[in-house]
Amino acid sequence: MIILGVDPGLTRCGVGVIEAGAHRRLSFIHVDVVRSSPDVSQDLRLLSIYNGLVDKIETYAPDAVSIERVFAQSNRNTVLGTAQAAGLAMLAAAQRNIPVALHTPTEAKLAITGNGQAQKIQVERMVTRILNLNRMPTPADAADALALAICHALRPAGALQGGEREEHLTPAQRQWADAAKKATKRHINADRGM
Amino acid sequence: MIILGVDPGLTRCGVGVIEAGAHRRLSFIHVDVVRSSPDVSQDLRLLSIYNGLVDKIETYAPDAVSIERVFAQSNRNTVLGTAQAAGLAMLAAAQRNIPVALHTPTEAKLAITGNGQAQKIQVERMVTRILNLNRMPTPADAADALALAICHALRPAGALQGGEREEHLTPAQRQWADAAKKATKRHINADRGM
Numbered sequence: 001m002i003i004l005g006v007d008p009g010l011t012r013c014g015v016g017v018i019e020a021g022a023h024r025r026l027s028f029i030h031v032d033v034v035r036s037s038p039d040v041s042q043d044l045r046l047l048s049i050y051n052g053l054v055d056k057i058e059t060y061a062p063d064a065v066s067i068e069r070v071f072a073q074s075n076r077n078t079v080l081g082t083a084q085a086a087g088l089a090m091l092a093a094a095q096r097n098i099p100v101a102l103h104t105p106t107e108a109k110l111a112i113t114g115n116g117q118a119q120k121i122q123v124e125r126m127v128t129r130i131l132n133l134n135r136m137p138t139p140a141d142a143a144d145a146l147a148l149a150i151c152h153a154l155r156p157a158g159a160l161q162g163g164e165r166e167e168h169l170t171p172a173q174r175q176w177a178d179a180a181k182k183a184t185k186r187h188i189n190a191d192r193g194m
Numbered sequence: 195m196i197i198l199g200v201d202p203g204l205t206r207c208g209v210g211v212i213e214a215g216a217h218r219r220l221s222f223i224h225v226d227v228v229r230s231s232p233d234v235s236q237d238l239r240l241l242s243i244y245n246g247l248v249d250k251i252e253t254y255a256p257d258a259v260s261i262e263r264v265f266a267q268s269n270r271n272t273v274l275g276t277a278q279a280a281g282l283a284m285l286a287a288a289q290r291n292i293p294v295a296l297h298t299p300t301e302a303k304l305a306i307t308g309n310g311q312a313q314k315i316q317v318e319r320m321v322t323r324i325l326n327l328n329r330m331p332t333p334a335d336a337a338d339a340l341a342l343a344i345c346h347a348l349r350p351a352g353a354l355q356g357g358e359r360e361e362h363l364t365p366a367q368r369q370w371a372d373a374a375k376k377a378t379k380r381h382i383n384a385d386r387g388m
Contacts, residue, residue, distance in 0.1 A: 041294065042284060042294075042296070043284035043285070043287060043288040043294040044288055046281050046284050046285050046288065047284075047285060047288040047289060050285055070274060071274075072266075072270045072271075072273050072274055073270075076266045076267075077266075079266050079274075080264060080265075080266055080273075080274075080277040083274040083277045083278055083281075084277055084278055084280070084281030085281075086278070087240050087277075087278030087279075087281050087282065088281065088282075088285065090236060090237035090240050090241075091237070091240050091241060091244055091282065091285075093237060094237040094238055094240065094241040095241060100235065100236075100237040102236070
């Protein structure tokens with residue numbers, strides 16, 4: 001299963017591609033940053049981000065696209081551009097019938113380090129180790145995109161996705177769903193400075 | 195000149211099309227609301243909004259697309275979906291080399307009623323009068339989309355657009371640019387409850 005992770009941004013949009021094989025074995029395929037110039041108008045910036053994402057999706061033909069969930073409480077200066085870039089990634093995937101998963105930064109940290117409040121450097125080290133890389137992926141947006149792909153690969157089988165209902169979960173699935181919910185709530189509160 | 199106005203939204207996205215002829219004569223062409231179901235996942239919602247906007251743009255072949263500028267200070271519950279819908283409208287226009295203009299609600303009110311703080315009902319009445327309609331356009335999103343199209347048509351010749359520089363403005367253009375800036379600032383402050 002090929003998973004393409006997206007760390008959305010209007011100026012820099014991280015893209016990381018991994019393969020998830022049997023026994024949760026993960027392999028690195030690709031990492032890059034899709035950019036747009038701050039010197040052109042916003043519609044042209046969105047067009048270049050969209051074209052860059054479409055190029056990556058068509059090149060790596062992922063079975064799933066894992067995108068960082070954006071919160072309205074995030075950095076005010078960039079949140080709208082970030083949300084728009086995430087929207088373009090969702091659109092590009094939906095146009096190709098590729099399932100989309102949204103994961104919070106807390107979920108990614110939790111899946112990768114076991115700690116939803118892990119430091120950035122810890123996450124980068126674990127991404128490097130999990131994917132057997134010789135050195136940490138750079139730049140940081142690229143590492144975050146790989147982390148989102150890994151998070152999606154490592155989520156428990158049957159973990160709750162966006163539109164799914166909770167009634168029919170097994171006890172293990174329920175446990176993960178509850179943990180993910182708590183993590184999301186913590187993340188929102190952390191963003192609010194609570 | 196055909197102008198297509200967009201009042202962005204994830205659940206309801208207003209679209210209004212007008213023709214701006216000689217002597218600032220404006221004629222009504224079309225008004226509608228593009229919808230997405232809240233019951234499907236966000237990527238599929240964005241896909242239906244995008245497809246609906248592309249359909250309108252290809253049907254009415256506008257010379258310009260005028261979109262309401264979204265502010266991070268707006269309603270927290272809907273601002274990200276609104277920003278994403280605005281992003282899709284920008285993308286759909288940019289993909290067809292159609293110029294995009296972003297106008298604030300204050301600019302639209304100012305252009306249409308002469309008062310940047312006008313009530314919604316005043317704007318709707320003026321839209322009805324300016325376009326010689328028999329009755330007020332409904333629903334409200336549709337009226338707002340027409341207002342954005344009219345605002346773009348009535349802006350002073352040479353009014354400052356997104357990426358343009360201010361150094362080479364005539365005194366009249368400078369006056370409008372200053373008024374637009376002040377209006378934008380007032381709008382942001384109003385949104386912040388200041």
